[in-house]
Amino acid sequence: MPCIGPHLPRASLPGVLLVAAAASLAPAETSVKAHTLFAESTGSRFKPIGIYNDGQSTTALEVRRATTGGTISGTFTNSGSALHIAGDNAPSVAVVLRDDGTQGDVVAGDGIYTLWPITSAKATDQFENRLHWNTYHLSLDGGGGTISTKLGIVDSGISYATRVLGTDVDGHLITSSDFIVNIQDDALVDGSLSGNVSENLGAITDKLYSVFDDRFDYLVFISVLKTDNGTNTYFGFRNEVSGLGNSGFGPPYDSTGLFGIPPAEKNSGVFNGIAYINDGGSSIYGALHHELMHRWGVSFGSELGFPFGSHWNGVPAPGEAYVAAFVGALGGAEVTENGDNTITIRAVPATVYPPLELYLMGLIGPGEVPDTTYYRYNQSDQSIIEIFHLSIDDITTTFGPRNPGVADSQKEFAAAFVVITPPGEPLTAAETAMYSVAAEHFGSDAPGDGAVSGALIRTPASFAWGTGFRGTMNTTLFVRPSPVIRTVTVDAGTVSLGITGAAATAYDVYRSPDLVTWGTPIGSATTSNQGDGTGTGTYDDTTAGAGTLFYRLAEQ
Structure with a gap:
């Protein structure tokens, strides 16, 4: 693009x-259509898109069709038997999706066909065994095609507190x-x-x-x-x-x-x-x-003598393509010369940023960047048109050194x-x-x-x-400061506490006459959101009475 x-x-x-x-070595296709839910004649989603693996949390597969009403049928490919489709977790499940307002379908005749209930008890094996992501496929009967939709399964012991x-x-x-x-x-x-x-x-x-x-x-x-x-x-x-x-x-x-x-x-x-x-x-x-x-x-363009696009691979002209012989976040591949003026390209996902990308990010100096090689080839048979070698000196001579450099x-x-x-x-x-x-x-x-x-x-x-x-x-949105009672005022038997703590966070307020006996909370206070991760709040204790009292806060 x-x-x-x-x-x-x-x-x-x-x-x-x-x-x-770019999803592959070919350029990404770009549409100019405005978005609406299920903008195409067909589309799908899991709603919700993530469920716990407790065997009880449910989701529904919603499929949008050009037709309305009644039912459609197909075969659900249950990757790894991770899901129970109305209790069935076979690797392949024959299913019926409904647009009749029954069995989980919300509105009859709206063109959204629903498969429900779907649950999971699969052990999670990704992200430190906290999640499992997979893509599930629904092959519609009668030549209706295959619809692929992603669902996340979350370990039932994982939860994150939320705030308004x-x-x-x-x-x-x-x-x-x-x-x-x-x-x-x-x-x-x-x-x-x-x-x-x-x-x-x-x-x-x-x-x-x-x-x-x-x-x-x-x-x-x-x-x-x-x-x-x-x-x-x-x-x-x-x-x-x-x-x-x-x-x-x-x-x-x-x-x-x-x-x-x-x-x-x-x-x-x-x-x-x-x-x-x-x-x-x-x-x-x-x-x-x-x-x-x-x-x-x-952002090299063609000034280095090679038709760079916005990725390490691309299509500079019809029937031609180019690819970098290294793997980076922006593309490239493992490239092997076959000895007959053709190449074999193996696209693999990047696991680390390569030196050239680290240099552009400002994380290493130019002396740590090796020369890189690029192949321009015919897409029909992967025959080589041009082999281009690029050094860091070529880049700095053409565009100047990165400023600020790695030190700054x-x-x-x-x-x-x-x-x-x-x-x-x-x-x-x-x-x-x-x-x-x-x-x-x-x-x-x-x-x-x-x-x-x-x-x-x-x-x-x-x-x-x-x-x-x-x-x-x-990626932490909020600092987690400990709650502090900043001010205490007493007026006509009411003790007013001025509180600071984490943003938009509810705290229980405890009261003690002796710093030993605290009992249950006497109330709660919720802090504001200051925009920087902190918040302030107040609590009025209208039942304080006379005598020395002590207060403390605990996040709910």
């Missing part, structure tokens, strides 16, 4: 720099755990080049910054609805680094004031861009490393994970845990397990591990 310079007002926002992910941060302009609650924010919005981010995409970005960021300050380098937007016409995308709003290249995200720019993201009154110069993951499922698998890496590249570059980053759900569909406890685990993992120092499932690492590496611990990504 081309990069577009920032020149237009926020009303349309097509001027935001953006790069879409505020109410948005549409009257929906904004809630969060320590690692994710849930925003309900009916203009779901599409991630394609449709006319309303950037308005969606603005609406959602406005809601986010109504409860947070500008303290995140990156926002990660995740839609629980995967749209057929959407593409994982990085939207760039600011770059203060030079030496990255002269195309795409390379030249320094600042579009934050032009587009009001973040709002002017909150803009402190921290925010850089938004990684949008158009995937109701595995939000952290590969795509997140990939989209965030677009913050720094690829930023190495500690912060990201806010924002999960976007339709209005009236706040995240369930299992979904909150599922996305919180993914966000917490990305900000930890945990390695990936190295196992490959299809084209994905089963448990991907954290950002820090992928950089060789040269950089960190803080």
Whole structure:
């Protein structure tokens, strides 16, 4: 996808720099259709998209069809027998989906066919044995095709406390755990080049910054609805680094004031861009490393004498393609020359950022970057057209050295994970845990397990591990300060406590006459949200009476 310079007002926002992910060695297809739920004639989702493995939490598979009413039938491929479909966990289950308002179907005749109930008791084996992600396939009878849909299974012992941060302009609650924010919005981010995409970005960021300050380098937007016409995308709003290249995200720019993201009154110069993951499922698998890496590249263009696009592989002309002979977050592959002027390409997922990407990120110096090789070839038979070698000296001579260099570059980053759900569909406890685990993992120092499932690492590496611990990504939304009683006032027998603590957090208030006997809470106090992870609150003890009293707080 081309990069577009920032020149237009926020009303349309097509001027935001953006790069879409390529799903394979071929370029990603981009649609210009506006998003609606199930925008295509067919589509599907699990609702909710994550369930506990307690054998009791239920989800439904919803399939949108062009027809309405009655039933449709098919065969459900139960990968690993992980799910119980109305009690049946055979590897292949014959199923009937209903659009008649019965057996879990919400509305008869709306074209949404429902399979319910679906439960799971599968042991989790990913993300430190806290999650299990998989894609399930439904083959419809009568040549109706195959529909593939992702579902997350969460260990039933995992939970994350949530808090209410505020109410948005549409009257929906904004809630969060320590690692994710849930925003309900009916203009779901599409991630394609449709006319309303950037308005969606603005609406959602406005809601986010109504409860947070500008303290995140990156926002990660995740839609629980995967749209057929959407593409994982990085939207760039600011770059203060030079030496990255002269195309795409390379030249320094600042579009934050032009587009009001973040709002002017909150803009402190921290925010850089938004990684949008158009995937109701595995939000952290590969795509997140990939989209965030677009913050720094690829922005070489053709000035180095090779037709670079925005990835380490691409299609510069019809019938031709190119690929880097290394594996990175932005593509590339393992390439073998066969000795007959052809190559064999083995696409494998990246487990760490390679040296060239680490240099662009500012995490290593130019002296640590080896020469890299690129092959331009005919797609029909993978015969070699050109072999191109690139040195770090070629890059610095053409674009100048990276500035700031490794000694002065930023190495500690912060990201806010924002999960976007339709209005009236706040995240369930299992979904909150599922996305919180993914966000917490990305900000930890945990390695990936190295196992490959299809084209994905089963448990991907954290950002820090992928950089060789040269950089960190803080995904914690809130500091967890201990609650403190800052002020105490007494008036006509009422003791008023002024409290500070974590943002939007409920605390039990205890009272003791002797610092020994505390008993049960006498009440509770909830702190406000200051936008920086802290909050303040008050509690009035109207039954204090006379004498010396002691108070303490405990988070609920």
